[in-house]
Amino acid sequence: MTIAIVGAGLGGLALARVLHVHGIEAVVYEREASREARGQGGMLDIHSGQRALREAGLIDEFFAIARGEGQDMRLLEPDGTLLLQEDTPDDAPMLRPEVDRADLRDLLLDALPEGTVRWGHAYESAEDGVLRFAGGGSAGYDLLVGADGANSRVRALLTDARPAHLGQNAVEIGIPDIDRTHPDLAAMVGRGNYWVLGDGKSLAAQRNGDGRVRIGLSFYNTGEDWFATAGIPFDDPAATRARLIDLFAGWDTRFTALIAACDDLVQPRSLTTLPIGLTWPSRPDVTLLGDAAHLMPPVGEGANMALLDGALLALALAAHPGDHAAAIEEYEREMFERTGAAARMSAKMQELLMSPDASRRLLEFFQPG
Template identity: 85%
Template sequence: MTIAIVGAGLGGLTLARVLHVHGIEAVVYERESSRHARGQGGMLDIHSGQRALREAGLVDGFHAIARAEGQDMRLLEPDGTLLWQEDTPEDAPLLRPEVDRADLRDLLLDSLPEGTVRWGRAFASADGGVLRFADGGSATHDLLVGADGAGSRVRALLTDARPAHIGRHVVELGIPDIDRTRPDLAAMVGRGNYWVLGDGLSLAAQRNGDGRVRIGLGFHRTAEDWIATSGIPFDDPAAAKARLVDLLAGWDPRFTALIAACDDVVVPRPITALPIGLTWPSTPGVTLLGDAAHLMPPVGEGANMALLDGASLGLALAAHPDDHPTAVAEYEREMFERTAAAARMSADVHELLMSPDAARKMLAFFQPG
């Protein structure tokens, strides 16, 4: 059986690794030209996904790169009131450690035999057991796995569903080498996550393993065309930062200082999601995993679900090596149920963040009862 995986993200690589552990070969086709072709984003909170890394034989390697202190959390209101602070003890178990996405991806890539990932192969179409790539090349397959993310092109082979805007935009910024350049702000943010939740506007700062603090300004209850209509000059980073500072009028000056200290990388992103509980009729020869299958609001579940998808499908294929339709159907039943629950929870947290009294509701979330 020839297994073709489209997309060298966390889910696709986990699938390839679990198959390799069980003596099954697969090929991963990735549109990017190399593992370093672009940045891989910030830190990930890996909790349930650790089960997948155990199946992949990589949990010890994961623990070596994970940051326990990344579990620290501070929650504030816009006026500077500190509502919640959680500092992780030095001997705390790695229940929800943070890890740099690039480091986790490198761990998975380095665990695969040379040549498993074919770089620079952008998926164009598939028909009759033949993959076709944007460069005119082709490859045969018995099973095609779409692990190609939110904008998946493989998804169209199974469903007409597409990600839809869910009323929120995030403007991403960052402060490089913050301990050296702004030790005062470094001390304020701390070692992990720093949240300020207001009415219609939020700020999330996160310490990365490379010394950069990534900052996301969330604009809630926005229209789909907000980037064009917001009046923020995103094509002029300095002016965009100045406008963002203006939009935080009335917030504690420490928060506007964070924005002013950012470099000139200013990236606005719409937040989209697939319908909760999306399914499709099991189709021999093709399936999906990760964001291609169940894109959900970014509240800490997506990467974990992708890792579990990869392990679940890999184990099903190992259990039915000569019957991939049965393996795919078994995997999809488990995946549909598991990810629907995660998507519902993610949507609930997203609605909490969008509420007028988000900070107090989030405090209740952290302090149930």
């Protein structure tokens, strides 16, 4: 059986790796020109996804690159009130360690045979067992797996569902080498996650493994056209920082100091989700995994679900040699149930974050009773 995987994200690579462990080879087609073609984002909280790394035979290597101290949490209100500080003991179990997405992706890429990933192959269409690429070229397949993310093009082979706006818009900024350049801010943020919520906004600062602090500024209950009306001049980084500071007027000056210290890398994000509980009639020749199948609010489940999708699809294919229709049905049945529950939980957390008293409700979530 020829297995074609579209997308070299975490889910597609986990699928290819676990298949390889079981003696089944696949080809991953990725539109990016190389693994270094673009940045991979920040840190990930890997918890349930650890099972996928065990199935991939990479759990020890994962723990070697994961940061247990990334589990630290600080939660504050806009006026600077500290609501929660959790510092992880050095001997604490690695239940939810943070790992740099790029490092985790490299771990999976390096564990695949040379040539498994075909870079520079952008999916254009698929029909009758033939995969066609933008700019020419084609490849045959018996099973096509869409692991091509939130804006999946493979998804259209199975469902008309499309992502809808979540009511949240975000701006990603960051401070490089923070321990050297801004040691006072580094001490304030700490080793892990730093959250400030209130006034329909949030500031989330996250320590990355390379010394950069990645900062996400979120604006809740905002529409798809919010960036067009918010007056943020994204073509001028200095003016962008000034406008973002204006949008956080009234917040403690320590928080706006984080914005002022950021470099010129600015990325706006308009957040979307797929319908909760999305399913489709099973087909023996195509399926989906990760965000292509179940795009959720960004509250810590997406990467874990994608890793599990890839590993469990591979295990189903290995358990049903020669009967990929049965394997796909088994995989999708479990995936729909598991990710539907995760999506419902993520939606509840998103509702909490968008509430007027988000900081207090989040404190109750972390410290029930």
